Amino acid sequence: MTLGLAPSTVLSRRSPRLLAVVGALVVALLAGCGLGGADDDGGTSSSTLSPSQLAAPQGFETYYTQTVTWKKCGDGFVCGTFRAPVSWQDASSGSISLAAKVHRATGTRIGSLLINPGGPGGSGIDLVDSAPSMLGKSVLDAYDVVGFDPRGVGQSTEVTCLDDAEKDRQLSTWYPETAVGLAAMEKDAKQWADACVKNTGDLLGHVDTQSVARDMDMMRAVLGQAKLDYLGYSYGTQIGSTYAALFPSHVGRMVLDGAIDPTLSSDETSVQQAVGFENALRDYVKDCETGSSCPLSGGVDAGMAQIKRLFDETKVRPLPTSDADRPLTATLAFYGVAVTLYSQSSWSYLTAALSQAIDKGDGTILLNLADQYNDRNSDGSFSTNSSEAFRAVGCLDDPGSSDLATMTKLADQVESEAPTVGSFFSYGGVGCKPWPYPQVKQEGDVHAKGAAPIVIVGTTNDPATPYAWAQGLAKALDSAVLVTYEGEGHTAYRRDNTCIADLVDDYLVDGKVPAEGSTCS
Known part of the structure; x- marks a missing residue:
């Protein structure tokens, strides 16, 4: 999975939490096994x-039976750390830390919900x-509600x-789609990969989605849950469906919003996301063209041509900004446009x-806007x-095609199907070509036979995870x-739509499975 790795762009599948930042910028666990009372330090x-x-895998019993100490870290929150093996294939591989933050139940508690x-x-810590x-x-x-930073993150x-x-x-940087541009991209990709190896170590080969799913099963056990209850957004749906494929009998109440189709290749997802x-x-x-302040005119096709002209011009001559040292490149222009498409409220x-x-x-x-998308601070950090x-996980899950002829053919296809933005979704395989670890073999049954009902939420005009993926x-x-939200934006749960919210809430709390084909607008 290397979704959106363009010549100069890494376009990840962001959660709804980012949208609030954009707006601001421009204007116990089982009875007797809880996290502790409100007046203590948090419990264990x-x-x-x-x-x-x-159901601990042989050799990994100590991870499944570990004790986590929780400390208060805000009103209604506790924080703690799980230990996980570097490799779920080698119990002697050493351990890593998985940080977690919990918003404790405010009423009669029925369990833990990982998000x-x-x-x-x-x-997940930021999300919680x-x-x-x-x-x-x-x-x-x-x-x-248990938010955790997956292995390799935060x-x-x-x-x-x-x-x-x-x-x-x-x-x-924008890398022109020329021999010189692609050579520069390959050189930078190699520098990126070498730095990851030097500064990360062995963990770099074990941050794949399957390893994250195995971490969640370990958390399930430590939290005292026979079944995993889970809410995943965007790429979080891939973690959820991977968990279901590996541990179908452990699936509890699972909601996957902004879904990713696990049957598609990285190359296919790049084209469809474009x-x-x-x-x-x-x-x-x-x-926009219905409003008085819109800079676009002449109909949709003409307006799209104006935006493409902006992209094309910045590929040759970046626009000046208030920061004399940071002109707007084509890559940054695209990020700035793309981030606002995650929610109609950002238009x-x-x-x-x-x-x-x-x-x-x-x-x-x-x-x-591009800086907000990239989590860049004003001081350059x-x-x-x-x-x-994003790159480390993607290169392990599905690095995509790195053969030049194949990438060129895909580039022609994506630019034909998405003429305005397609160039930002091309030649993604270059980013993973120098990766020092091979693609991880996918295990488990993609059909998750025997799993409890899994609610999939899809939005009909979701830009980042198209409805066809749901x-x-x-x-x-x-x-x-499948529950359908007829509307704009990325993900749907609690996006000012009581219909979707009620269906999801009723399922998570009462186990009431939505009717097949439920549609909200």
């Missing part, structure tokens, strides 16, 4: 399951901070690669950014390692129930 977790419920925001590279506003009251009452033992300055340069962003951008242009910010860029020749707002984790995942999983 250690499994009280029977051996059959524990993941997407990425790869998204922080938003639990009080992100989840329904009934869910908050019933569950200890506060867990992380993937570390380039220094900030070199990372910034590579994430900002089309998703193209379609979302067309809908934006159509809406007004895109209008402001395009107005400034097209009418005034100033790329400042688009640059600021980065607040997360999401770009490093349909594909629902078809692949034997026990899937």
Whole structure:
């Protein structure tokens, strides 16, 4: 899985939490096994399951029976650390730390709900901070909501690669689709990979999605749960479906929102995601041209041509910004546009950014939006390692085609199907070509035969995870129930839509499975 690895672009599948940042920028666990009372330090977790419920892999029993000490880390929150093996294939491989933060149940507790925001590279710890506003009251009452940083990410033992300055340069660079440009991209990809090896060590070969799913099964056991209850967004749906494939009998109540189709290759997902962003951008242009402040005119096709002209011009001559040392490159221009397409509520910010860029020749707002997408701070540092984790996970899961002839053919296809944004989704295999670890063999049954009902939520005009992927995942999983949100944006649960929210909340809290074919708008 190397979704969106373009010549100069790593486009990850972001969670809804990012959208609030964009707006601000421009204007116990089982009875007797809990996390402790409100007035103590947080308590501990250690499994009280029977051996059959524990289901620990041979040689890894100590991980499944470990004790986690929880400390208060905010009003209603506790924090702790799990230990996991570097490799789930080698019990002697050493251990890593998995950081977690829990929003404790506010009512009568029924269990723990693990959550993941997407990425790869998204922080579950950051996501759980938003639990009080992100989840329904009934869910908050019933569950200890457990956010964790997956292996390789954030506060867990992380993937570390380039220094900030070199990372910034590579994430900002547009590599022309020429022999010279591709050679420069290959050179930078090799530098990135070498830095990851040097600064991360053996963990770099074990941050694949299957390893994360195995970590979650270990967490399930330590938290005292015979079944895993889980809510995953975007790439978090891939973690969830992988878990179901590996541990179908351990699946509890699982909701996958903004789904990824596990039957597609990395090359196929890149093409389809490009089309998703193209379609979302067309809908934006159509809406924009009905307003008085829109810098686009002449109909949707003409408006799309204006945006493409902006991209093409920045490929040759980056736009100046308020930071004299940081012009707006084509790569950064695309990031700035793409991030606003994750939610219709962000379209007004895109209008402001395009107005400034097209009418005034100033790329400042688009640059600021791109920085938010890349988690870049104003001093040039980065607040997360999401770009490093994204590439590391993708190159292990599915590195994509690195053969030049194949990549060129795919580039022609994607630019034909997504003429405005397609060039930003081409030649992704170059990023993984120098990766020192091979693609991880996929285990488990993609159909997850025997799993409890799994609710799939798909949005009809989702740019990052197209609706067809939700349909594909629902078809692949034997026990899937597809719920459709007819609308714009990436993911749907609690996006000001009570219909979707009620269906998901009722399932998570009461086990009420939505009717097959349920549709909300």
